[in-house]
Amino acid sequence: MDFPVTFQIFGKTVLAHPVFETVGIFIGMRYYFYLKRKSKEKLSFNTSAAILIGATAGALIGSKIIGNLENPYTLFENFNFKRFWTNNTIVGGLAFGLMGVEWAKKIVGHRESTGDLIVFPLILAMIIGRIGCFLTGIHEETYGITTNFIFGMHLGDEYLRHPVALYEITFLIVLCIILKTLQKKNIYPSGFVFQLFMLSYFSFRFMLDFIKPKTEIVGNLGTIQITCLCIIFYYFLKLRKINSLTSPENITS
Template structure:
């Protein structure tokens, strides 16, 4: 594990690895967002407020998304303690960013759908940011297939994992998923779906993937053999899939001749 970039690069640079890659992921996401906004002709200055809402909501919910650990509220950390020392939650961050976008759009009066701007941006940002998790956090559960990172005694004890055995590189799986999603959203689905639908498909796909990868992530089992992220996803996945099925039955995902023409012209 490499808690600082100094450990990773063989220097004395005391830059936290996790924070560095999260910040780099945000910068990559912003760059893709700008390129996509220009590509679609959405250059309204109010988009700045929309992006600010996404960043603010994502940051708040990422920090506070894991606050509720016990039904007895007295046993949970205070909000200040959670903000300073609590675990970060990617799922909480996505929910917060989604809420932040909608609140910002309502406040500034921006009516156009922005899902097509955020989908590839979030996918690439997640692929980059997850490197921080891969290099600093518990990789996953023991891998019977024999491949994956092997921890020494000291690191294994610090992370609460077995030493000397191959562990599932669960964050590596997630990086691969988001990279593939970015390629599909950027090269295959770009301009080929109705406005906003690419984000719905991306989030639905990630929700299903995340539910499955949780089985090898190594998070604490909370109830019915499921982790807390899985319990959250067990409630949200049916809603997401129901919306996708409903839209598909309405013909939403059938390309119109005009959108096909636009899609071919942007290759």
């Protein structure tokens, strides 16, 4: 296979990444609305609209902020709006999307968790997007460092590199199976599946970024890893609280 894979759209050559990312978002949203129609939990229009706006605005802003802070020296020394707008990362989108939803829920006074419904559409969209990352090779910063590991691949230059996009796709498929299994047991409170997804994914990304090129910010950690640690800590505390509430001694008391 030759990297990068490109498409001819309206006479212009477009990399696979933005194409698959757009398709992933579209299919993921259609899947979400399908699940929402089937769901027994119905939200008011105001609550649904507030959550959607909060999630979208937070994800859009966060993906670009964290994406550009991956290399803050380039951002501040030579600011370029086009580069700022095209730099994105799913880590920032998820982290700030979460903040946007929580902020929106406080405004409308909705206290219950609303995240479980979005988990599987989100995983599907991420898998499709990562296919685009893989097909783009080294032409966007979504590739791995050089390696002699058995899974090393040529991604557009003369070096064998970790195919981190394929690692992530594999992880997401396994995680999806585990979460589906837990969801079917129907013994956990609302929001547990989403919280476990966030904790699992951010833990995975923290480890994965050790084999991706990055600008070191604190020690040998990059911006994405620092963001991951913040979210891991946040959800670790939330899951501990859920575990204490669902423990046998509390259930029977």
